[in-house]
Amino acid sequence: MITVEQAEKLILANAGDYGNEIISFDGSLGRVLAETIKSDRDLPPFNRVSMDGIAIKYEAFANGQRTFTIKATQAAGDTPIDIDTQNECVEIMTGAALPESLDTVVRYEDITIEDEKATVVLNELRKGQNLHLQGADRKKGDIVLTPGRLITPAVLNMLASVGEVEVRVKRKPRVVILSSGNELVEADKTPSPFQIRRSNNYMVRAVLDQLGIDAAMLHLPDEPTVIKQTLQQCLYNFDVLLLSGGISMGKFDYIPEVLNELRVEQIFHKVQQRPGKPFWFGKQAEGPVVFAFPGNPVATFMCVQRYFVPWLNKTLSVDERTSKYAVLDRDLKFEPELKYFLQVQLTSSAEGVLLAMPVEGNGSGDFANLADTDAFMELPLEKKEFKKGEVYKIWQFNIL
Ligand SMILES: Nc1nc2c(c(=O)[nH]1)N[C@H]1C(S)=C(S)[C@@H](COP(=O)(O)OP(=O)(O)OC[C@H]3O[C@@H](n4cnc5c(N)ncnc54)[C@H](O)[C@@H]3O)O[C@H]1N2
Numbered sequence: 306m307i308t309v310e311q312a313e314k315l316i317l318a319n320a321g322d323y324g325n326e327i328i329s330f331d332g333s334l335g336r337v338l339a340e341t342i343k344s345d346r347d348l349p350p351f352n353r354v355s356m357d358g359i360a361i362k363y364e365a366f367a368n369g370q371r372t373f374t375i376k377a378t379q380a381a382g383d384t385p386i387d388i389d390t391q392n393e394c395v396e397i398m399t400g401a402a403l404p405e406s407l408d409t410v411v412r413y414e415d416i417t418i419e420d421e422k423a424t425v426v427l428n429e430l431r432k433g434q435n436l437h438l439q440g441a442d443r444k445k446g447d448i449v450l451t452p453g454r455l456i457t458p459a460v461l462n463m464l465a466s467v468g469e470v471e472v473r474v475k476r477k478p479r480v481v482i483l484s485s486g487n488e489l490v491e492a493d494k495t496p497s498p499f500q501i502r503r504s505n506n507y508m509v510r511a512v513l514d515q516l517g518i519d520a521a522m523l524h525l526p527d528e529p530t531v532i533k534q535t536l537q538q539c540l541y542n543f544d545v546l547l548l549s550g551g552i553s554m555g556k557f558d559y560i561p562e563v564l565n566e567l568r569v570e571q572i573f574h575k576v577q578q579r580p581g582k583p584f585w586f587g588k589q590a591e592g593p594v595v596f597a598f599p600g601n602p603v604a605t606f607m608c609v610q611r612y613f614v615p616w617l618n619k620t621l622s623v624d625e626r627t628s629k630y631a632v633l634d635r636d637l638k639f640e641p642e643l644k645y646f647l648q649v650q651l652t653s654s655a656e657g658v659l660l661a662m663p664v665e666g667n668g669s670g671d672f673a674n675l676a677d678t679d680a681f682m683e684l685p686l687e688k689k690e691f692k693k694g695e696v697y698k699i700w701q702f703n704i705l
């Protein structure tokens with residue numbers, strides 16, 4: 306049986322690349338940029354007034370002048386209006402381009418206006434105050450975004466600002482989620498006393514939704530010929546198959562065998578971990594990758610977070626994120642020779658420390674417990690006793 310680290314390595318070694326596509330920036334939220342974006346102008350593109358008020362020549366103020374004749378009013382977007390003498394000022398709005406003949410802006414709060422004259426009521430001004438100078442943020446031609454950037458709301462703002470209305474992004478893999486097992490009925494059906502509603506496939510699809518990936522969803526009955534037929538079509542139509550259930554030792558656990566018949570090479574089966582020990586991973590030569598997760602919902606979810614999400618990030622060349630860590634908030638023992646992914650609730654202390662309180666529940670079938678927790682804490686295999694105050698890596702699935 307391989308370790309979590311070996312499994313991770315093998316999975317990442319099989320990251321794909323589905324190329325790039327060009328889409329409208331407007332629909333690019335959550336996508337991954339596949340080009341370098343340069344600014345087409347200085348940012349800001351002109352000396353931008355940052356407060357509503359009047360623009361004056363500082364020299365006049367320094368020489369004792371306090372009252373200025375308002376020559377004109379300049380709105381944002383207007384062509385700058387220059388003064389003729391230093392006795393004059395221009396009433397000017399936030400976002401307007403500062404006229405060349407002026408260098409300082411005084412806010413409305415710091416002036417009085419009477420008979421088309423503005424009087425500064427402050428005794429001190431800083432030359433150049435209330436201005437956001439041309440090129441202060443970025444210069445024309447500067448790189449503002451690099452490939453691998455996840456397109457967030459602020460990145461979208463940047464794309465719009467520099468006029469990049471068509472952007473090259475990474476193409477997403479085509480994914481299908483397959484549940485399996487004759488005990489499962491649809492969520493809107495009433496199960497017999499010994500059946501259950503299928504749920505983990507919806508949970509997996511929800512994770513993909515959060516990652517901006519659309520996925521198809523299918524169900525496999527415990528019937529080898531149907532499984533084979535359906536999987537064959539999926540291997541033809543999709544880049545990634547995410548299966549759950551039917552992979553351990555049960556008499557009706559046909560999936561690994563059928564995948565083998567369909568020439569999907571098993572890269573590993575079983576990982577030294579809890580939950581998720583029976584996890585199976587494989588790939589068809591020049592074809593799709595197959596993640597076959599154990600059916601228990603907590604195991605499925607853990608494997609999606611711990612293995613599929615990093616695979617997807619590598620596949621899409623997303624800029625690497627730093628790992629997250631938290632402080633264990635209670636002593637704990639775990640004896641088996643398995644790496645334990647402990648379910649924890651996260652809170653942030655007043656000192657700014659992320660605390661992880663274990664909420665263990667009743668194993669990998671206890672999805673009620675899963676719904677009450679925020680992250681898996683990855684505890685090292687070498688240890689059996691874990692103490693309050695120790696720091697370990699977490700895989701956070703709920704945003705606090
Ligand atoms: N003899 C052994 N038995 C089992 C072992 C083992 O090593 N030796 N491993 C156990 C572990 S650990 C797990 S986890 C499970 C995984 O088994 P499968 O992947 O074959 O999954 P199933 O048996 O099909 O289902 C397990 C469990 O999960 C429920 N399930 C399945 N799919 C869904 C779904 N879409 N929505 C909700 N619930 C689902 C299913 O009804 C079962 O209760 O095997 C142990 N056995």
Ligand code: MOO
Pocket residue numbers: 578579580581582583599601603604668669670
């Ligand atoms: O994978 Mo199992 O999750 O250890 O019950």
